[in-house]
Every structure is written in C-alpha cells, then in structure tokens.
Amino acid sequence: MKTIFLDRDGVINKEVEYLHKIKDFQFIEGVFSSCKYLQKLGFNLIIITNQSGIGRGYYTKQDFNILNNWMLNQFKSQNINILDVLYCPHKPEDNCKCRKPKTGMLQIANKKYNVDKKKSWLIGDKESDIEAANSFGIANTILVKNGHKIDERYNKASFITSSIKHINDFIKL
Ligand SMILES: [Mg+2]
Ligand SMILES: [Zn+2]
Structure with a gap:
C-alpha cells in the first residue's frame, strides 16, 4: 500500500527536547489539513519516531503511550x-536496528502493511529521517525546515520545504 511515513517531533508537533507531556505538545500549523489531503489521495499515514528519552530514562514507555493516545485522539x-x-x-x-537513520521501523511497517516503496513518501525534519528512507528505498522524501537547522548543500531529500503545511506542492495524484 502507498504510505506516507511521518516523523513526529518537528514535523507533526513543534520540536521540544525530550517531549513527553501533553501540555508541551503543540501541533504545527497545517498538519491536519495536510493529513486530510494525503488521506484523500489514498495514502496510509504511519508515524515513525525516535524516542531515545525512554532509553535515557527521561520518561517511560507509559508516558509515551499516554501522549501518543492523546495525539491520536486529536487526529x-x-x-x-x-x-x-x-x-x-x-x-x-x-546500537539497535530501529533508531533512524537505521531502517528497522520501516522494515516492521513493510512487513505489516506491504509498503509500495515507489509510491510512498517520508517526511522528516532531520537528515537521519531522510537517510533511513533512502537506505530502505522509499523513493520520495521531503525535509521540512521548521524543526532542526539544515545544511541544504548536503541534503539528500527529494524536496525541501518550510513546513508540512506545504507538502501539497510536491505530493499530488
Ligand atoms: Mg524530528
Ligand atoms: Zn531502537
């Protein structure tokens, strides 16, 4: 199936270091309209996110799940x-196999949902997001600039834009 892989922090919500509380979670402007647009085009939406704050002991899996369920309800x-x-x-x-730029999460998604790599996209705000997509063979990538600072000269994304708000400039039927 054709899929849009979305990074979370810096793409869906404003980047906050080790975010794990609902009160600190702020949706980026335009994320709902863009996701509706993608749904209308027939894409499935899957979020893949590095959450090293769990491994570092800054918050628990339960904290992550509480925030995640809240976010899914907003969607x-x-x-x-x-x-x-x-x-x-x-x-x-x-040294796990899932932390981006490694491809573990994409592999799991592919096993579960049989991803059509040529028709799928990944939207991220870090070079490691784009690298994961490129290593896995996801054909199309968009780097959004509202999260981290980006050196465009070394960027390997198919497209660069300021925010998820503008992805309809690139992703069309
Ligand atoms: Mg991010
Ligand atoms: Zn991992």
Missing part, C-alpha cells in the same frame, strides 16, 4: 486515521 477528532505509530525507545549507544 481522530479531525477525521484523520493514523494507521500505526512505531517508535524506537533506545539510546544511540544501544
């Missing part, structure tokens, strides 16, 4: 269905 109330949320709880030193 639901806008008639947006997020098919799945995959997260990596490890810290970099754990």
Whole structure:
C-alpha cells in the first residue's frame, strides 16, 4: 500500500527536547489539513519516531503511550486515521536496528502493511529521517525546515520545504 511515513517531533508537533507531556505538545500549523489531503489521495499515514528519552530514562514507555493516545485522539477528532505509530525507545549507544537513520521501523511497517516503496513518501525534519528512507528505498522524501537547522548543500531529500503545511506542492495524484 502507498504510505506516507511521518516523523513526529518537528514535523507533526513543534520540536521540544525530550517531549513527553501533553501540555508541551503543540501541533504545527497545517498538519491536519495536510493529513486530510494525503488521506484523500489514498495514502496510509504511519508515524515513525525516535524516542531515545525512554532509553535515557527521561520518561517511560507509559508516558509515551499516554501522549501518543492523546495525539491520536486529536487526529481522530479531525477525521484523520493514523494507521500505526512505531517508535524506537533506545539510546544511540544501544546500537539497535530501529533508531533512524537505521531502517528497522520501516522494515516492521513493510512487513505489516506491504509498503509500495515507489509510491510512498517520508517526511522528516532531520537528515537521519531522510537517510533511513533512502537506505530502505522509499523513493520520495521531503525535509521540512521548521524543526532542526539544515545544511541544504548536503541534503539528500527529494524536496525541501518550510513546513508540512506545504507538502501539497510536491505530493499530488
Ligand atoms: Mg524530528
Ligand atoms: Zn531502537
């Protein structure tokens, strides 16, 4: 199935270091309209997110789940269905297979949902998001600039834009 992989922090919500509280979670402007647009085009939406704050002991899996369920309900109330949320709880030193730029989460999604890599996209705000997509063979990538500072010269994304708000400039039927 054709899928849009979304990073969470810096793409869906404003980047806050080790975010884990509902009160600190702020949706980025335009995220609901963009997700509705993508749904209308027939894409499934899957979130893949590095959450090393869990491995570092800054918050627990339960904290993550509480915030995640709240976020999914916000999407639901806008008639947006997020098919799945995959997260990596490890810290970099754990050398797991799922922390982006590694492709573990994409592999799991592919096993579950049989992703059409050529028709799918990944939207991220870090080079490691784009790298994961490129290593896995997701054909199309968009780097949004509202999260981290980006050196555009070395960027390997298909497209760069300021925010998820503008992805309809690139993703069309
Ligand atoms: Mg991010
Ligand atoms: Zn991991």
